[in-house]
Amino acid sequence: MKRLLKGGHVVDPTQGIDGASDVLLDGDRVVAVGRDLAVDSGVEVIEIPDGLIVCPGFVDMHVHLRDPGQEHKETIASGTAAAAAGGFTAVACMPNTQPVNDSAAVTRSIVERAALLGVVRVYPIGAVSKGMKGESLSEIADLKGAGCVAVSDDGRPVASALLMRRALEYAGMFGIPVIDHCEEPTLKGEGVAHEGFVASMLGLRGIPAAAESIMVERDLALAEMTGTPVHLAHLSTRQSLRAMDAAKSRGLKATCEVTPHHFTLTDERLTGPTSYDTNLKMNPPLRERADVDAVLQGLRAGTVDVIATDHAPHQQDEKAVEFDRAPFGIIGLETAVPLALDRLVHRGVITFRRLVQLMSVNPSRILNLPGGSLRPGRLADVTIIAPSAAIVIDVTRSKSLSRNSPFDGWTLRGAVAATIVGGRTVFVNGEIAGLAALRAAGERG
């Protein structure tokens, strides 16, 4: 079945395309991209309304699907439905499930269930160490063979420098990156909020910026020694970004991501309008203004490679407790694109083209995924954006099983119009006009 996405504005940095163009899909592949492509008989033509932008499918390389083990928070089905609604055609899911994804058996079970229940593509990330205990390496060859695209002990930093060295060397042999959650555990201690004036006044135990940047510096030093790729998750401090910038200048194979909440919010938010809101508790914590400015500068200058959500679902009753007892983390799949458009593109921090690099091209390249491009022959994974549509975030309408977002009620400019995975329309935004043909195509499969 051939489908022509006709008349949209295509942005694909991998082909240098940023303008009016058609995209011809055949089954699960892209077959042609260009202006005014000829319409053969048997091609279904789907007109893309004016003002919408057609991009290679967005990839969220940092998601917690909670499945297996914590299906009350999220499942592969609900998490991937949220991903589709958020414009993501693929997600990489972190291994802190129950049981931990530290064996081929768990990886295979995730891959099989995702094939059955997933709305978008699911790429598992295996654990660096057995049980994520930071003691001995998991069977990384096995994990890769079963489908893991990276290894990480996310949520738990790899505390031992020796184990991190071994992980980098060993995973490097298979060409998959080690993703580290950078945090020096003794400095973090019992901290629950960024160490600074706000936490001091609120009486919250602090997580100093140095707890992150010390580990960033360590990981970069180890990556320099081993010459293998390291990817640093959710960087949040100016010191971390400075270290990353210096590492890139000297040619290291190091990449990093930032989250929408770290480029949008500061720790001042903890003082109100809802003080001690547990939906503002995440790790790394919301930092201060100068850190948010450094994150924005990193996005602008190229120090930052990827925007990832760190989507971390928790049930409402788990969050409706004292601040220091609440779990860390917020959901983010459905708010990432609106926040990136509103806070970054419309405010002139980055171009739309750079956004596509940050959310599609780069995460695909770092994880060696088949997506991230609309070149002929590549996967028919497409994200269609309505950059000027004003939307109001309403968590009660989230596809996620959880509601832990600090952005509920926010009005933002920029929305996902539709999401296509392998040629199949998996999400159409009912609030965007002119998408009836796409919706009908989705219903036909």
Next chain:
Amino acid sequence: MSPETTPTTTGAPQADDSPIPTSRLRRKDLVGIAELTAEEISLILDTAVAMKEISSRPIKKVPALRGKTVVNLFFEASTRTRTSFEIAEKRLSADTLNIAASTSSVVKGETLADTVHNIEAMSPDLLVVRHSSSGACHFLSRICRAGVINAGDGMHEHPTQALLDAFTIRERKQRIAGLKVAICGDLLHSRVLRSNVLLLTKMGADVWLCGPPTLMPVGFERTGAHMTSSIDEAVEGADAVMMLRIQLERMLGGFFPTLREYFNVFGMTPERVRRAKPDVLVMHPGPMNRGVEISSELADGPSSVILDQVANGVAVRMAILYLLAGGAEHEAAA
């Protein structure tokens, strides 16, 4: 929390024949000094003057809160503060109930919200809450119909302590503005410190904070308080010096090497206090560690107002209870 911050005069009939002011706090809760204006703080202190008189009567009771139910809900051990609130409630004729929840319900798996909703089902008017988590009272004030009085939340605030400290200073010095107040000890973990810094800077005092850098909250100079690790600099010319309790566990946590060394460097002694004004007030919120943050000679000496603080605590808490819950017209206005 109520957005209104100004006290209002309602012209209410006076309770009994005492000279109790007829103003009210136009708010449901007292969760912190941060939320109070200087005018509200003055109203509480003025009201406490009248309340203190009640405690000197042979019959120490007025009917101001008759028919009101106050639940003292303590999730953390307390003797002084709980007793002080209970006496204050009884002197205002409130029906009081003490619940030492400690962690028992938490151990059984009940959440704080469920515990408090269960208590609230029995229609209390006020909840006096102490909890080991910072922000617990803010959280409860949002989910409770009853007013919430913060009796200490984690490392955050202990507003009634700061108010009784201010009352004690004002009683002796007739003012707060322009006084130099030195606060020394474990600044990092102290809720008394945070409430006192907020209150004293709002009322125009010159606040000096002293302790080892390991026990100083990051960024606190933004409050307008001076930070120093020199006890002599902090005490120099002070009108009041307030010591904060040093807990043994802080030594075990590596914040300083030994209690002995702490006392040698930071302990308040008569010699050190000589740098202060001759009529300096020596204060401590209790419980004291004699020989750690304060010498016995000083604690029991003529400058000490430590027991006055305890006595004034009852008056200040009576004032707060009255201003939040007293009188039917309050409910009409709220």
